[in-house]
Amino acid sequence: MQGTDTDLVERALRDGEPLPGTGGFAGQLADGRAVRDVLGRYPLFTERDAPGTASADPSDLDRPVRLPAGTVRSGDGDRRVWSLPEPPTFDHDRRAVAAVREAVTGSVAAVAGEDVAVAFSGGVDSAAVAAGLPDAPLYVAGFPDSPDIAAAREAARLCDREEDLTVVELDHAAVRDLSATVARATGRTNAMDVAIAVPLVAVARRARGDGYQRLAVGQGADELFGGYDKVARAPGDPRVDADTVRGATRELLAGLPDQLERDVLALRAAGVEPVAPLLHDRVVRAALRLPGDLLVDERGERKVAFRRAARESVPDRVAFRGKRAAQYGSRAARELDRLAREAGFERSGGDHVAQFVADLAGDVPAIACPARSE
Template sequence: MRGASAERVAQAVTDREALFDSQGFAGRLPDGLLVRDVLGRQPIFVERSDDAEANWSFAPGDLDDPEPIPAGHVFDPERRATERAFSLPDPEYAADEREAVRTLGSALRESLASVGTASTAPDDLAVAFSGGVDSAVVASAVDAPLYVVGFPESHDVEAARRAARLMSREEDLRVVELSPADVERAVPEVARATGRTNAMDVQIALPLSLAAEEAARDGFDRLAVGQGADELFGGYAKVARAPEDPRVEAETVRGAAREVIGTLPDQLERDVLALRAAGVEPVAPLLDDRVVRAALALPGESLVDSRGERKKAFRLAAREFVPDGVAFREKKAVQYGSLVARELDRLARQAGFKRRMDDHVSAYVESRLAEDS
C-alpha cells in the first residue's frame, strides 16, 4: 500500500471515509482487494484482459495491457469486478467567508508542516517552482532548491525569478533553461512514461518531467509540486464563467469547480507517471485531505469573486505564507508559461506536420514515439 497503512485504508473502506488526512493512497488491502483513493492521487493498474491473470502494479509498464483502477474504487482480482468505495463529500458551504479562509489557512499549515519546515526539511526534497502562488506556498514550507523550467525568454523563468526575490529565495532558485533539443529528446520519453500522445497531455507533462530530471540529476529523490490548487480553488476561466461557458455543464461556479475536481484523477495519473519516470517521487501538499475538505466547503464567491478574480480564498489564505506580490499574481499554464507548447508546435511543423492537419502536434508526438521504439 502506498500513501497510508493497509489497515487504515481498510478501515476507511469499511466506513466509506473518503478523506482521512492522507495525501492519497493505492494498493492491496489485507483481504486482497485493490483500492485507489477518491482523487486518484496514487495511480494503480491491473491487466485489462479478462483472460489475463489478476496482475497489478503501480507502474503501467509492468503490465502487458494496463488499465487504471478508477479513483474511489476497489477491485476484486478474483471476480475481476470493480466497485465504488468512496465518493467525494459534498459539505454545506461555509456561510462566513472569513471563517472559511481561516479554516483553509489552518489546513494549509498542517499539510505544509507534514512536508517539512525551513529548518528541518529533508535533504532529499526539491520544489518545482513556477513563481505562481501554488508552487510558492509549497516552497514556503521547505528550505530546498526551487527548480523552474522554461526557455530563456519564457514567462515562467522571469516570474520565478521575481517571486524568488520577493520571498528572499534567490539563492535557492535553479533555472533549467530549455533548448529545442531538450524538448525534442523528451517527447518520446514523456509519451512512453504517461502512455499518452495527445498534444495537451505531453505539453503539460514535459516541463514537469524536465524539472524532475534535473532535480534527480542533482541527487533529490522527491519533488514537491503545487498540483491541485486550480481545480480545488476555482482557478480555471471556465469555472469563473459558469454557467455561460460551454466547457462546463454546471449551473453555478461551485458546481463547475466540483466538475473540474472530477478531472483530477486523469491529470494526476499523467503527472505522477511522468515524475516517477524522471526519477523522483511527487509530494503534493495542496492535495492533502485536510486542504481538500476545506476547499469543498468554500462558497462560489470564495472561489471567484464579483470582479472575476479566481482562487480568491486560496490567495487570501496564501498571504500567511508568501508576500502579496506572489499571492495575488496571475500565472500562465505551465505549457504556455514555459513556452513548451510553442516549441512543440514549431517542432511539429518543422517535421512536416502542418497546422492545417488535424491535431498536428499529436501526430508529431506519435511519430516521435514510433521512431524511438
C-alpha cells in the same frame, strides 16, 4: 500500498470514509482487491485478463487497464466505493480563510525533509508550497524567453529566495527528448498532456541530478479553489455543465485522476517521487466547504480564499498574481507545435503534435479504460 498503510484503507472502506486523512493511496489489499482513493492521487493498473495482478507502473503489465478513482476492483468487476462529500459551507469568510491557511501550512510542513525540492513557477500555488519548505531548493523550467522563468525569478526575489532558485532552460533538443520520455512513461502523445509534462520532467531530472528524491508540486490548487476561467464564467461557459461556481469546481475535480496519473508517471520516469501537499485530505476538506464567492468573487478574481490564506506567507504581488498554464508559461506548447511542423507533420491534420511525439517515442504503451464502473 502507495501513500499509506493497508489497515487505514481497510478502515476507510468499512466506514465509507472518502477522506480518511491521507495524501491519497492506491494498491492491493490483503485479499488481492485493487483500490484507488477518491481523487486518484496515485495511479494503479491491473492486467486486463487478471485483475488480481496490479502495478503502479503500466509497463509492468502486458495489457494494463487503469483503475478509476474511488473504486475497488476484484474478479467480480469494478465497484465505486467513495465519492467526494458535500459538506455545508463555512458561515464566515474569516473562518474559511483561516481553515484553508491551517490546512495548507500543515500539509506542506508534513512533507519537509532533506530530500525534497520544489517545482517553482512563480505563481501562488508553488509559492505557497515553497513558503512552507524554506530549506528546499526551487526549480523552474522553460525556454529562455518564457513567462514562467521571468515569474519565478521575480517571485524568488520578492520572497528572498533568489539564491535557492535553479533555472532549467529548455531548447529544442531537450523538448524532443523530454516529449519521448513523457510518451513512453504515460502512454500519451497528445499535445496538451505532453506540453504540460515536459517542463515538469525537466525540473525533476535536474533536481534528481542534484541529489533530491522527492519533488513538491502545487498541483490541485486550481481544481480545488476555483482557479480556471471556465469555472469563473459558470454557468455561462459551455465548457462546464454546472450552473454555479461551486458546482463547476466540483465538476473539474473529476478530471484530477487523469491529470495526476500523467504527472506521477512522468515524474517517476524522471527519477523522483512527486508530493502534492495541496491535495492532502485536510486541504480538500477545507476547499469543499468554501462558498462560491470565496472561490471566485464578483470582480472575477479566482482562488479568493486560497490567495487570502497565502498572503500571510508570501508577498501580495505573488499571492495575487495571475499566471498562464505551464504548457504556455514555459513555451513548451508553442515549441512543440513548431517542432512538429518543421518535422513535416501538417497542422491541418488536427493531431500533428501527437503524430510527431509518437514518431519520437517509438513504442508507446497502450493503457485501456475500464468498460464501466458499477
